[in-house]
Amino acid sequence: MLVPLVQFQDGGWTYVISIILVSLQGSVAAVTLSTLFSLPIALLLGFGEFRGKSVVTSIINTGMGFPSVVVGLVVLMLLSNSGPFGDLGLAFTPEAMIASQFVLATPVIMSVSLSAVEAVGQPVRDAAYAMGGTKVDVGLVVIKEARFGIITAVLAGFGRAISEVGSILIVGGNIVFSDGESYTRTLTTAITVEARQGRYEVGLVLGVILLALVLVVNGLGSWIRSKGRGERSS
Amino acid sequence: MILETNDVSVGFGGDAVLEGISVGVEPGEVLTVVGPSGTGKTTLLRLLATFRRPGSGSVVWDGGDVWSLSRDERLSIRRQLSMVFQEPSLFNAPVHRNVTYGTRVRQSWSERLRDELGNFVGESQLSDSAQSALETVGLTDRIEQNALSLSGGEAQRVAFARALAIDPAVMLLDEPTSNLDPRNTAVLEEAILRARNRGVGVVVATHDMNQAERVSDRVGFIYGGELVETGPPKRIFESPADPRTEKFVAGELLYEGNDLAAEQTDSPIGPDRG
Numbered sequence: 001m002l003v004p005l006v007q008f009q010d011g012g013w014t015y016v017i018s019i020i021l022v023s024l025q026g027s028v029a030a031v032t033l034s035t036l037f038s039l040p041i042a043l044l045l046g047f048g049e050f051r052g053k054s055v056v057t058s059i060i061n062t063g064m065g066f067p068s069v070v071v072g073l074v075v076l077m078l079l080s081n082s083g084p085f086g087d088l089g090l091a092f093t094p095e096a097m098i099a100s101q102f103v104l105a106t107p108v109i110m111s112v113s114l115s116a117v118e119a120v121g122q123p124v125r126d127a128a129y130a131m132g133g134t135k136v137d138v139g140l141v142v143i144k145e146a147r148f149g150i151i152t153a154v155l156a157g158f159g160r161a162i163s164e165v166g167s168i169l170i171v172g173g174n175i176v177f178s179d180g181e182s183y184t185r186t187l188t189t190a191i192t193v194e195a196r197q198g199r200y201e202v203g204l205v206l207g208v209i210l211l212a213l214v215l216v217v218n219g220l221g222s223w224i225r226s227k228g229r230g231e232r233s234s
Numbered sequence: 235m236i237l238e239t240n241d242v243s244v245g246f247g248g249d250a251v252l253e254g255i256s257v258g259v260e261p262g263e264v265l266t267v268v269g270p271s272g273t274g275k276t277t278l279l280r281l282l283a284t285f286r287r288p289g290s291g292s293v294v295w296d297g298g299d300v301w302s303l304s305r306d307e308r309l310s311i312r313r314q315l316s317m318v319f320q321e322p323s324l325f326n327a328p329v330h331r332n333v334t335y336g337t338r339v340r341q342s343w344s345e346r347l348r349d350e351l352g353n354f355v356g357e358s359q360l361s362d363s364a365q366s367a368l369e370t371v372g373l374t375d376r377i378e379q380n381a382l383s384l385s386g387g388e389a390q391r392v393a394f395a396r397a398l399a400i401d402p403a404v405m406l407l408d409e410p411t412s413n414l415d416p417r418n419t420a421v422l423e424e425a426i427l428r429a430r431n432r433g434v435g436v437v438v439a440t441h442d443m444n445q446a447e448r449v450s451d452r453v454g455f456i457y458g459g460e461l462v463e464t465g466p467p468k469r470i471f472e473s474p475a476d477p478r479t480e481k482f483v484a485g486e487l488l489y490e491g492n493d494l495a496a497e498q499t500d501s502p503i504g505p506d507r508g
Contacts, residue, residue, distance in 0.1 A: 131397070132336055137339045141325060
């Protein structure tokens with residue numbers, strides 16, 4: 001009953017639905033790309049023994065604490081007209097937001113996946129190898145054994161991406177078309193606008209929608225994990 | 235001999251773990267390698283399994299040196315071997331997925347994808363060899379159960395079935411019953427003999443002399459990385475030729491520590507952080 005009490009800006013529900021879609025599309029794209037990028041690296045780090053491995057792991061862990069505005073600033077510098085990727089014309093686009101969300105989600109996904117991969121013991125890897133598996137087969141077994149940890153990693157990355165404000169405000173520009181449809185405005189950046197204009201109740205409604213989205217995604221993750229635990233005890 | 239080592243030596247950090255070992259297994263024969271803990275048995279099995287390359291000497295499969303072959307040729311040899319470890323090391327999946335693992339990695343990628351999709355929608359099939367391997371260890375009633383929820387003894391029996399289901403030419407068993415109760419040990423020993431009767435060459439590493447006496451056609455006594463003597467179990471245990479064998483049989487040699495460091499680092503696929 002809260003919704004009819006608040007007055008969204010021009011565009012009404014079109015506005016709200018469009019910012020939800022921009023939020024979801026950006027976060028899902030960034031997390032998908034980041035998972036595809038992070039998982040092979042987590043496997044290589046988990047499997048391999050090489051000089052400087054602990055340094056690489058420390059850098060990844062440090063990345064989890066990257067200040068998002070700094071990431072936004074660097075991504076904008078790279079994508080701006082005078083930057084090295086300026087020709088692509090990506091500054092102030094949803095793609096630029098995906099890029100900065102990718103940078104922020106990747107250390108989280110990589111670090112949590114690495115822990116999950118490392119938790120798969122050498123005996124299980126040896127068993128896969130001893131059954132005639134190639135190194136690729138052993139890698140697949142490790143991913144399968146670490147699947148619940150990897151799901152946690154993806155969820156943590158999604159949480160980081162969808163709750164992001166600072167960097168996407170800088171690289172996306174918080175743009176809404178004149179018809180009220182969002183171009184680069186997300187739930188989080190919309191909340192900052194509403195708060196700045198003193199429209200706290202609208203901000204709160206958007207906050208509740210954001211929380212509900214995060215809740216649904218995490219609920220899905222918990223359901224998958226509980227299914228896995230059921231397997232163990234069945 | 236189908237699989238043998240020819241004067242192999244392995245060193246680790248300047249210490250010899252194995253020295254000049256020549257031993258092999260025939261099809262349809264159980265060779266038991268006995269000796270105190272930490273004396274090189276596991277290293278020998280891992281050499282036979284082509285997990286690692288010997289420092290010197292050769293590992294010979296059907297007359298040819300396996301380490302002079304290409305990687306693909308070595309893989310095809312490796313796929314005629316299977317190994318069971320002291321720990322069952324089963325996958326977090328139902329028993330049937332564990333037992334069919336070896337068969338699945340031998341399939342083409344398209345077959346594997348079809349199989350995974352079939353399993354996802356609950357239409358997985360147990361091959362005849364997997365079914366027969368589970369019958370051999372008496373666990374056909376546990377097919378759908380998650381392997382991690384089995385007792386230690388049942389888990390080791392599934393690990394044996396997983397290794398048997400690929401119809402291997404040679405099975406390498408590293409202390410397969412050292413953590414098991416007498417009933418599960420008896421089931422597994424029976425399964426070893428059944429595999430042998432089907433023509434599988436079996437190499438068992440154990441420190442249990444009674445087991446060696448029960449299952450072996452031939453026993454090799456290994457001590458200090460050296461193969462002291464080989465022979466029929468009766469001869470080795472009743473009239474050993476070497477004083478060290480005599481001491482081991484009398485229960486005086488229990489432990490030797492030079493194998494441990496090498497065993498912890500000789501995995502073919504990465505270091506142990508498990």
